[in-house]
Amino acid sequence: MKKLSFLMLVAVMVVVLAACGGNNGNNVANNGGTEATNQPTEAAQTDAPKKDVTIKIFQFKVEIAEALNQMAAEYEKETGVKVDVETHGGGEDYSALLKAELAAGEEPEIFNSSGWAGFDPYVDRATDLSNEAWAKDLVEASKAQISRDGKLLGMPMNLEAYGFTYNKDLFAKAGITELPKTLDELDAAAKKLQDAGITPFALTNEWWSMGIHTLNIALANQADPAAFIEEVKAGTKTLKDDPTMKQWVRLVDIMFANGQKNALTTDYNTQVAEFAAGKYAMIQHGNWIQGMIDEVTPGMNLGMMPVPLLDAPNVFTGVPNNWIVNSKSANAEEAKAFLNWMVTSETGKKYIATDFKFVPALSSIEPNPEAIGSIGGDFALFAKANPTQVKSWNWDRFPDGVTQQWGAAMQEYLGKQISADELLSKLDKAVQDIVKK
Known part of the structure; x- marks a missing residue:
């Protein structure tokens, strides 16, 4: 598939998500308050993460489980911070397992949640990410589904x-x-x-x-x-x-x-x-x-x-899911640092676009048309010709x-x-x- 076709896919998704998010009562004023900050998009963390720290990710996307574990290992090599990934998806009820995890007093640093009403049970745990360096680069219409009271409370995972x-x-x-x-x-x-x-x-x-x-x-x-x-x-x-x-x-x-x-x-x-x-x-x-x-x-x-x-x-x-930083976890700041590294470092961006085979939800991540494959390419052609x-x-x-x-x-x-x-x-x-x- 040619690069142009894939970029059309991204452009069409942006347009469609904007249309879907602009005409209903669920939208949040100011799209979550994610105006551009003065922080540089490509900058890595200015303060090195603490050593001898483990952050846990409780995630549902089985398709990326192996690559996510590999990316976590890369992060540990660079920073000394261990990332423990626990995946529950496919035939498992992720939502029920996450609620059981939280009810048992376990507080993973990062977990997945959908948006809109699906996010409601986790609002009290979600860290405000409005001022993170990457927030200004989000596809505009991806923000409302994960925003409350003018705050961006999660990082949209990708577009599908x-x-x-x-x-x-x-x-x-x-x-x-x-x-x-x-x-x-x-x-x-x-x-x-x-x-x-x-x-x-x-x-x-x-x-x-x-x-x-x-x-x-x-x-x-x-x-x-x-x-x-x-x-x-x-x-x-x-x-x-x-x-x-x-x-x-x-x-x-x-x-x-x-x-x-x-x-x-x-x-x-x-x-x-x-x-x-x-x-x-x-x-x-x-x-x-x-x-x-x-x-x-x-x-x-x-x-x-x-x-x-x-x-x-x-x-x-639409946006399938979001990364949520758990404010009740032991290492929320280190979790924010990991997400920032994932979407701003060259290593993290490569995993998102190539190994995860994602259509990125951030304009600052260059899509990889070879990775996305023929299914996304066919969608791009159809959507370009038939946007309605x-x-x-x-x-x-x-x-x-x-x-x-x-x-x-x-x-x-x-x-x-x-x-x-x-x-x-x-x-x-x-x-x-x-x-x-």
Whole structure:
């Protein structure tokens, strides 16, 4: 992929995130107060971190676990500060494990949190990072989701996008020459793949994949997702009676009817590994799986297909998570120093752009088009040509606990234990159960 295409990806994400963040009531005045400081962006820490100190990172992103450990070792070599990385993700409920960690009196120096309502449980622990040297370089629209009362309370991890990642070679083998733009066309494409002996979808039993990314397809297709979600939380609208949700159920039915037979026992790592081995034509994940795929089959001929639903197919982009410095930990200042090193040192920036394969959330980090791979490159081309078909991420506008219950209901539906009407009723009940607490 050419560098220009990747830069278009970054530019489009910036534009889309700005659009998503500018028209709802959740935005924070002054975008978290992250005006430029007089500190130099590229400067390393002016004061050397203390020696014989260990900072703990409690993080969820399994895709970067190995590289993050390597980066931590590099930091210890340079500074003498040990960084202990503990990763919980994939099939684990990171949010529940983090809350258990904190309830047990363990206070990691750095942990991950989503933004908007998903960040609410951790506001009291979050250190103000507004005046850090890197804060002025953040993509503008990445700030509001992690800001409160004019303060930037976390470092956005990166930018991501998803749709249906698909195997172009398997589509060609099945004689599919044009990507489906409607649910009818998606159904027909799945039949062509089946007729060619190819399983169309790689499915997973993971609650977060179904309860977050799958549900967001319906939420993002609302005329005003933020307003719609507020009405659902208030009980003035229901998911069960929403016409977009009814179309979404048909999309889910097409996916579930055309996936592998053992989907209920397929975890995330297995799902991605088997897709990377060429067993399936489509998978509902985005550019974050590029590194995992490259480990199995380097140079795989992949693309990002927009997801059909209503009038036009869409892809979805946002900030997946944030680094939070825990103010209640023993070494919060050393944690801030580590994050500063990660995004300002040449070593740290190389890990972010190349080893993590991230689309950086800071303008001061040069993206690496070779690392991001074909999935992100395909997104860049589509988003440049169809900016109105790039939609937002919205699940974090619901309180913590809602998406977990959604995922459980989706698992029941995947297992054919409940009907479509029962599924939608359970989705509504999950919202009201959590909101009323």
